[in-house]
Amino acid sequence: xxxxxxxxxxxxxxxxxxxxxxxxxxxxxxxxxxxxxxxxxxxxxxxxxxxxxxxxxxxxxxxxxxxxxxxxxxxxxxxxxxxxxxxxxxxxxxxxxxxxxxxxxxxxxxxxxxxxxxxxxxxxxxxxxxxxxxxxxxxxxxxxxxxxxxxxxxxxxxxxxxxxxxxxxxxxxxxxxxxxxxxxxxxxxxxxxxxxxxxxxxxxxxxxxxxxxxxxxxxxxxxxxxxxxxxxxxxxxxxxxxxxxxxxxxxxxxxxxxxxxxxxxxxxxxxxxxxxxxxxxxxxxxxxxxxxx
Numbered sequence: 084x085x086x087x088x089x090x091x092x093x094x095x096x097x098x099x100x101x102x103x104x105x106x107x108x109x110x111x112x113x114x115x116x117x118x119x120x121x122x123x124x125x126x127x128x129x130x131x132x133x134x135x136x137x138x139x140x141x142x143x144x145x146x147x148x149x150x151x152x153x154x155x156x157x158x159x160x161x162x163x164x165x166x167x168x169x170x171x172x173x174x175x176x177x178x179x180x181x182x183x184x185x186x187x188x189x190x191x192x193x194x195x196x197x198x199x200x201x202x203x204x205x206x207x208x209x210x211x212x213x214x215x216x217x218x219x220x221x222x223x224x225x226x227x228x229x230x231x232x233x234x235x236x237x238x239x240x241x242x243x244x245x246x247x248x249x250x251x252x253x254x255x256x257x258x259x260x261x262x263x264x265x266x267x268x269x270x271x272x273x274x275x276x277x278x279x280x281x282x283x284x285x286x287x288x289x290x291x292x293x294x295x296x297x298x299x300x301x302x303x304x305x306x307x308x309x310x311x312x313x314x315x316x317x318x319x320x321x322x323x324x325x326x327x328x329x330x331x332x333x334x335x336x337x338x339x340x341x342x343x344x345x346x347x348x349x350x351x352x353x354x355x356x357x358x359x360x361x362x363x364x365x366x367x368x369x370x371x372x373x374x375x376x
Contacts (some may be wrong), residue, residue, distance in 0.1 A: 084185050086114040087164030087242065090172050091154035096126040098173035098285060103134055105175035105283075111182035116141045117158045122148030127172075152252035152259045155235075159245060166194070166239040173285050174236065180281035184239050191216055192244040192271035196281035198231055213278035222274035223265065224321050232325075233264040236282055240267060253311065257297060258304035261329070266312065269322045302337055305330050306346050313350065320357050327355035331370055348374060 088106055092099060106116055118131055118141060128145075135141055142161050146154070155169060166188065170176060180196065188194050200207040211229045214222070226232055235252075244250075250267055252259040268274060309326055316323040330352055334343055353371050358364040 084113065084166065084188065085164040086111075086181055086184070086239070087117060087158075087162035087167045088114055088170055089117045089119070089155055089158030089162065089167060090170045091119045091121050091151055091158070092127050092131065092172045093121040093123050093148065093151075093154075094125045094127065095123075095172040096130060099127050099130050102170065102172050102175050103130075105178065106170070107134070107138060109176070109178050109181045111179075111185055113185075114140065114181060115162070115164060117161050118143050119154040119158055120145040121150070121154045122146065150254065152254045152256070155252050155259075156254075159251070162242055164242055167242050167245060168239050169235045171236060173287060175283045175285075177279075177281045177283070180279075183277065183279050183281065187275070187277055188239065189216065189275075190241075191273040191275045192219070192241045193222070193268055193274045194239040195222075195226060195237060195274070195276040196239070196279050197277070198234070198237055198282045198284050199280050200284050200286055202286040208280055210278060210280060211276070213276040216273050216275045219269045219271035219274050220319075220321065222271070222276070223269045223325075226268060226274075226276065227321065227325055233260040234284075235260045235264050236284070238264065238267075244271065253308065256304040256307065258301050258308060261305060262308040262311065265322060265325055266315070269319060298333075298337060299339065302330075302333050302343055305333055306343065306350065309350060309352065313355070317355065320359070323355040324357040324363075327352045344374065 090102065120128055120131060131143065135143060144157055144161065146157065159167060166184065184194060197211050198209045200209065209230050214225055231237060250263060253262045309330055312326065316326060330347065334340055334347060353367065356363065356367045356370070358367050
């Protein structure tokens with residue numbers, strides 16, 4: 084089994100060597116590395132060139148700065164592996180991740196693995212319960228209980244499944260994983276989750292994930308994404324409930340809420356909430372009351 088590891092790079096020279104070393108010291112060797120230089124302005128390109136001279140299984144794409152979505156999409160176009168993984172250039176993988184995936188992957192469309200948070204050299208293992216192969220619908224109801232749901236870096240995705248469905252990351256937004264990954268999971272024929280921590284997520288200040296000044300942009304992105312996918316998800320109960328709930332949670336965490344209220348009403352976000360349990364029914368009633376519904 085061959086893996087394609089897609090690594091977009093933009094101004095991460097401080098972390099890049101550790102990221103790349105984690106790949107090239109993997110115990111499993113049947114893989115290609117696709118590095119996308121997304122117009123980096125620091126010393127990252129010089130570091131990349133050192134690895135290009137040392138290893139012959141690197142594909143190198145250089146582009147002007149167009150953002151993470153475009154970089155990943157260009158990586159997908161180039162990938163020849165059976166499964167695709169996404170690695171951020173300030174994070175790193177476990178040396179046994181690829182070997183573990185090779186051992187336990189049995190033709191699933193999507194295989195999930197788990198995450199370790201690295202915060203100022205302190206480790207926090209987020210070891211979620213794995214599960215055996217099941218449908219995407221059933222898998223989603225399990226994964227939606229995880230701490231990290233739509234983080235693309237935590238999934239090995241079958242290349243042919245991506246290509247067949249023409250799955251792409253949406254350009255021009257911060258919240259690209261929210262648009263694509265839940266749908267990839269839900270629509271899959273076979274999904275498995277491994278109780279193996281394979282990804283080391285380095286939490287750093289001013290990243291997109293941690294920068295609170297970007298919360299409003301994430302809210303705008305979430306509404307844009309919802310408008311983009313709402314026709315597709317409206318008859319998929321768990322998926323539609325996830326998107327609607329996510330938007331409402333983002334809304335209530337904002338300092339400046341009111342300017343998004345009318346858009347939520349216009350998009351009929353509440354209609355996408357499930358009321359199949361007492362708790363969900365009460366939550367739906369509560370949310371509607373807060374919006375004057």
